[in-house]
Amino acid sequence: MNKTVIRTIEILQYISENKDNANISEICRKLMIPKSSAFDIIYTLIDLDILNVRETDHVNQKYFELSTKLFQISNKFLSQNDLFLLAYPILESLSKQSGETTYLTIRDGKNIVYLLKFTAESSLIPNIQVGDTNNLYSTCEGKAFLSCMRELQINELLAAEPFEQNTKSTITSYNDLFKELSNSRKQGYTTDICESNDDALCVAAPVIDVTNNVVCSISIVSFYNRHDLTVLNKWGNLVNDSAFLLSKKLGYSFNDLYDFYNKMLESKD
Known part of the structure; x- marks a missing residue:
């Protein structure tokens, strides 16, 4: 593999995740890239309008940030x-x-x-941006993927990393996770009730394509202190219907999402 291409991707990823420390010294130290190589890559990206020099109070230190051109390229994709x-x-x-x-x-x-994100007309907007990442086991979106896997697959996927307890409500054992996923399959949607963070109240459902693979999840995300928990069933039905509609547009052939759980997960193959 081309070392310069690899380093370029690593630098872009580092800058996207470390805005406050995105200077050449830190980039070289964290990524173990020679300063001359990092300098050449960064200033080539600046010439291509992929990176900008960010204005700061540090007179003798330049910090870098992603440009809007990179966003435009991703939007075209x-x-x-x-x-x-x-x-x-x-x-x-x-x-x-x-x-x-x-x-x-x-x-x-x-x-x-x-x-993708569609923002409701509300004064309170979840602090989750396009491009943000999170884990599988404490988010409703992640659990939507896990709900379409067998226990052995989940064990193999998550075995190397212990569950991190983000809040007092975060699932921290496989037994509890499997129990919740079983209930989620019956109700047709997954939930995050103050698990990923103390303010979360979210529901999600998986989207399945023509090959019966889960390609994404769709979710409704809000705040725990704004709603009674009885709203979850309403949201769950809405998100299930939406995920099923998108699945049908992608060629999914089963009658509903419950049909997938019954025929795929409970089979012996």
């Missing part, structure tokens, strides 16, 4: 992808029906990545 084109009006409709912010999330290994 999203606009050309059928999944996102099909999902956006569904997210918009779901947001209007629930009065809350909605997300489309994909799985990246042991984490989830938020890729």
Whole structure:
């Protein structure tokens, strides 16, 4: 593999995740890249308008940030992808029906990545941005993916990393996780009730394509102190219907999401 390309991706990722420490010294130290190589890559990216020099109070130290051009490039990719084109009006409709912010999330290994967001007309907006990541076991979006896996698959996926207790409500054992996933399959949606953070009240459902693979999850995200828990069933039904609608548009052939759970997860194959 080309070392310069790898270093370029690593530098972009570091800058995206470490805005306050994105200077050449820290980049070289954290990524173990020679200063001359980092300098050449960074200033080439600046010449290409991929990076900007960020204004700070540090006179003798330059900090870097991603430019809007990179965002424009990613938007062009999203606009050309059928999944996102099909999902956006569904997210918009779901947001209007629930009065809350909605997300489309994909799985990246042991984490989830938020890729689309439709913001409700509300003064309180969840502090989750497109591109943010989180774990599988404490988020409703992550559990939507896990709900479509067998226990052995989940064990193999998560075994290397112990569950981190984000709040007092975070699931910290496989037994509790499997029990919740079993209930989620029966109700048709997953929940996050103050698990990923103390303010979370969220529901999600998986989106399944023509090959019966889970390609993403759709979620409604709000705040625990704004609602009674009885709202979860209403949101759950809405998010289940929305996920099923998108699944059908992607060629999913079962009658509903429950059908998938029954026929795929309970089979002996």
